[in-house]
Amino acid sequence: MSNPNNPRSSSHQHTLKVGTFTCAWCGLTVSTFAADGTRRNHCPSCLHSQHVTDHVEGGTSECRARMTPIAIAVLRTGDWMVIHRCVRCDELTSNPVCTDDNQLILMRIAVRPLAQAPFPLEAFGTL
């Protein structure tokens, strides 16, 4: 969400000017809207994002640092959300998965806790 009272939000070149943004991690040029019309907040290829919204205070964030995808959350509907963490200020955000997001990377994030469990999982026969 951009703050209309903030003059800086109009100079937000990457997302507003031409309907594309450049991924801060892999450099891919990404269209701001996915094919189904949903607004993208992360790169569909590497799933990295950029810290442009302040979720604690609201409005635009001056941080602008890269945000790494760190976790998958599941909504009651069964849909997946990507949790991002800002590499500079540690702010966390959650955003819906787009249909053309890289499924292998999504799955890698989803299984990572089980692949690096702090205790043997053999003890848990049924869940």
Added chain:
Amino acid sequence: MPRRKLPRERNRLRRPQRHKDVLHTQGGHRGNAFRCVGCRLEVSPDAPGTAHRNHCPTCLTSLHVDHRVPGDRASGCRGRMEALSLSVRQDGEWMIIHHCLSCGELSANRIAGDDNALALVRLAVRPLRDTTMASRTLLTL
């Protein structure tokens, strides 16, 4: 308890906790047991392996009291924070992503040595339980 035995190689990679600006002395919450807003259990403030207990070891529920800095107790929200997801830090440490049911705020917190292992594993398998996303992924390969 099998969950306290870490694989040897992970033990070696384990780094000491990074320095964080955790505020322990403000508000006098150190030394006070609290009642969990999730399961009503009386929780002792001492959490093995962590500098400050921030969630219930039984149901993993937390309370929204911190603002920007862990331990600052600067948030007026006091909403109930549910364990939403698990993340793995660079050093392999599991982090619980908590989600405030009142204001929507997210926070990441280290697991404690006495956290309920079954509750943690249930959280870890949650994205894989519902086969919709998993099978969609396999179909696109």
